[in-house]
Amino acid sequence: MIFSEIATKMNTKIQNDEQMTVDIELNDGTQVSCAVLIVLTVQEKDYIVLLPLDENGQNNDGNVWFYQFIQKSEDDEPELGYIEDDDEYEAVADAxxxxxDDVEFDELIDADPED
Incomplete structure (x- = not known):
């Protein structure tokens, strides 16, 4: 999997245990805090994968949300955009x-057989 420069920088922060959250305002006006899981690059566009959290900072259903991740430069504040095209959404979900699958495979490879 290939990541853009911006995605690589964001993912490095996430991998270094820098807890990152984003607050999303839903159509009904409610605010949802989401943990940032990863920024993916699909067909030369960046997408952010968010894990919605309840008021206790937990996620009980395992659902994730995908948004376009738009950041023109490192100095700019990133913007999130809706993915309105079904094929584009499917490509992000597949990625x-x-x-x-890659993470799970890596964890299996890195697992100590003595455990």
Missing amino acids: FDEYL
Whole structure:
């Protein structure tokens, strides 16, 4: 999987245990705090994968949300955009599934057989 420069920098922060959250305002006006899981690059665009959290900072259903991640430069504040095209959404979901498969495989490889 190939990541853009911006995605690589964001993912490095996430991997270094820098807890990152984003507050999203839903159509009904409610605010939802989300943990940032990863920024993926799909077809030369960046997408952010968010894990919605309840008021206790937990996620009980395992659902994730995908948004376009738009950051023109490192100095600019990133923007999130809706993914309105079904094919584009499916490509992002497939990339996230591939990422999860890679992470799971890496964890199996890194697992100590003595455990």
